[in-house]
Amino acid sequence: MRHLLSTKDLAREEAIVILDVAEDMAEVAGREVPRLPALRGKTVVNLFYEDSTRTRISFEAAAKRLSADVINFSAKGSSVSKGESLKDTAQTLAAMGADAVVVRHPASGAPDVLARGGWIDAGIVNAGDGTHEHPTQALLDAFTIRRRLHGAAARGHGLDGCRVTIVGDILHSRVARSNVWLLTALGARVSLVAPATLMPVALDRWPVELGYDLDAAIAAGPDVIMMLRIQAERMHDAFFPNAREYSRQWGLDDERMAALPERSMIMHPGPMNRGLEISAGAADSPRSTIREQVANGVSVRMAVLYLLLSGAMEGKA
Numbered sequence: 001m002r003h004l005l006s007t008k009d010l011a012r013e014e015a016i017v018i019l020d021v022a023e024d025m026a027e028v029a030g031r032e033v034p035r036l037p038a039l040r041g042k043t044v045v046n047l048f049y050e051d052s053t054r055t056r057i058s059f060e061a062a063a064k065r066l067s068a069d070v071i072n073f074s075a076k077g078s079s080v081s082k083g084e085s086l087k088d089t090a091q092t093l094a095a096m097g098a099d100a101v102v103v104r105h106p107a108s109g110a111p112d113v114l115a116r117g118g119w120i121d122a123g124i125v126n127a128g129d130g131t132h133e134h135p136t137q138a139l140l141d142a143f144t145i146r147r148r149l150h151g152a153a154a155r156g157h158g159l160d161g162c163r164v165t166i167v168g169d170i171l172h173s174r175v176a177r178s179n180v181w182l183l184t185a186l187g188a189r190v191s192l193v194a195p196a197t198l199m200p201v202a203l204d205r206w207p208v209e210l211g212y213d214l215d216a217a218i219a220a221g222p223d224v225i226m227m228l229r230i231q232a233e234r235m236h237d238a239f240f241p242n243a244r245e246y247s248r249q250w251g252l253d254d255e256r257m258a259a260l261p262e263r264s265m266i267m268h269p270g271p272m273n274r275g276l277e278i279s280a281g282a283a284d285s286p287r288s289t290i291r292e293q294v295a296n297g298v299s300v301r302m303a304v305l306y307l308l309l310s311g312a313m314e315g316k317a
């Protein structure tokens, strides 16, 4: 694995290797000195053209736990505001000796351009590009589901037969796209539930079932219900009912949570609009995995950086 740009590129076996290495990394995190020398002498650059809390901080924590040097670059306050291009920025990072570049960008495809442009000889990790993909979010979601299903015996398992319902602003969600490819590769059955105006067109090649009624989806008793953030900043021309109407029809409130089977996990990638797509009661309930997802993100990103920079999966994706 030279780059991680999309979960569509990952075969089941490759995804399981990443999740298993993340289990090893989680064991390291539990130790008194949670630091490994594995990436000593390597430099990881966090190149963020869009805001982030979870992803940027957890990549930084992951790189530091592997003893890499970390450079954080935020487009705000940089020479991007003076018109510097992605190519010139990449070449500047190359001159600084970046071994891996973790990139978040508002334009779908920007990490692919960086990986294929030949401007920088570094592993590229997509940390979220426009409405396209967010592969490490999907990996940490899969890791969290697998752990809740299999506990300490999770290694080697996929998610065979697990029924996952993803709800909300599918149209703008890179998290939904990455999860559809990854979770189905791991054997899960994925349903998408959204208002028709927030469902992408041309879904005929997606390996999913579609629904438009959240109460019917809940009555079907999913193992996992993953609520998505309403992405107001990307809404542009999409039709969005008012917040009260959206919450009434598409929000996971306390009443709907009570109608879910006891075993159902409640997920959200964050950041949340509490009271819109998810109630505080659902977000903070024992069935919610939201804080586990954040904690697991560090182990998963340690695994991705390690596999990329050690060459352990070279030629496999």
Ligand code: CP
Binding pocket: 051, 052, 053, 054, 055, 056, 128, 134, 137, 269, 270, 271
């Ligand atoms: N889930 C996620 O990508 O969160 P951030 O935008 O805070 O990184």
